[in-house]
Amino acid sequence: MKLTYAEIRDWTEEETRKRLTSSETEVAQIMKVAAQAGVTEAQALYGQILLDGKGVVQDQTEALRWFSEAAKAGHAMAMNMVGRCCEHGWGTQVNKSLAAQWYEAAAKRDLDWGMYNLATLYCLGEGVTMNREEAFRLFSQAAELGHAKSVNMLGGFYEDGWVVEQDMAMAASLYYKAAQRGDFRGEFNHARMLIDAGQIDEAAVWLRKLHASATSAFLQKVAGWLSQRQDPALLQLAGELG
Template identity: 50%
Template sequence: MTDFRLRREEVLDGDQLRAMLEESPARAAQAILLAAGEGVVEAQALLGQILLDGQGIAQDQVLALRWFSIAAGHGHLMARNMLGRCHEHGWGAAADASIAAQHYRIAAEAGLDWAMYNLANLLATGRGVVVDHSQALRLYRHAAEVGHAKSMNLLGRYYEDGCHCPQNLPAARECYQRSAEAGDFRGQFSHAAVLAGEGRIDDALGWLRKALAGGNVNFLRVSSESLLGSHHPQIREMAVQYRLRLSRLTAA
């Protein structure tokens, strides 16, 4: 049986912590709670996450926000990013995208790819900040360079549309492929669209199935409509599968 004790001097990575929660969420949550109280920063950040999700412990967004703040104050970059997420979406505090942007910027400037991505999203849409596509593009590019799959897909969109940068279709295709291979369902859908345009229907269908397995409700709703407009019968048939999964998710 796993030893769930956490000590201040231990540095546990995300995989170890997730394994603890998968084996016994309630027992792991108690160990994480104790360790967080003893000052283990990784445990403080994880406590914020499990409180936010209600994983092995009662959901409490206000308390989650408090623990993210404590961990962020100790220099934990993902906790700082999650503070931004809480303020952006109104989890545990009133939604305020301008405060979210401040937290994202701190973590982004320290090199966290997720914070770069989240700040870029605000800059691209003008939520809480002045619209700045040049800065958003720079952040997406930087995050993509360090392996952030979602940023790869959005960088591809900029290249494909020639939006605030010269149009570069080969670069767009490369970004979509990298995003797909890295596991982002939107990147998989984008890559499938490129393959379908090249007549590689079987390959496109394979990536559409992967996107189907990982896609969320909003993605499935929008992408199913897009698939219905395809000139290829097999891809139009895939729209039915997308709608079936959408129905299951919304009924759950």
């Protein structure tokens, strides 16, 4: 029998928890029914399910449609995801200027990911005029909300002397904070600082954490970087990560 939203609403908390931890296919069906019933959170979640292809056939166009529905209702993460679709051409043409507008809308609703994504565009000058001062401000706002990737980006500003005076101690501190919060680029940058300080064994601990968090492409880049080092322990790590 076809699942209805009335049935979903009648579930007990225990039944709901059980259903939402079942198969990806069942979770996708539940979210679809709730999304079709106009539940904003479900619309945003179903959009992500369609984008990822979890429990359903991947459909970027439909994902964007559901993100857009939730965004119209003021859902900040859905706004951010419409921006992502526009930036990367998921279900639509690439339009980085429009992506920036959606990220800004999400950022104004205090969404850390909206701040981070908009700041990244300002850093690159894509869809907006390059503005590192504005990027720094947005990364700082997101970092205050606990956004690990933004903390790592601030480390880069202090390391390279963008907008602020170069401060390697501050950069190292920020990279460590990002690493502690699980950002894989933060883990690498923290390890890089440790290597420069001669703390190879401690750096190796952080580099091995990358297996659990980093993308395969990033692991390959790290392996290539390590292979250029002279220390035998780092050369061994290059082999492990590559």
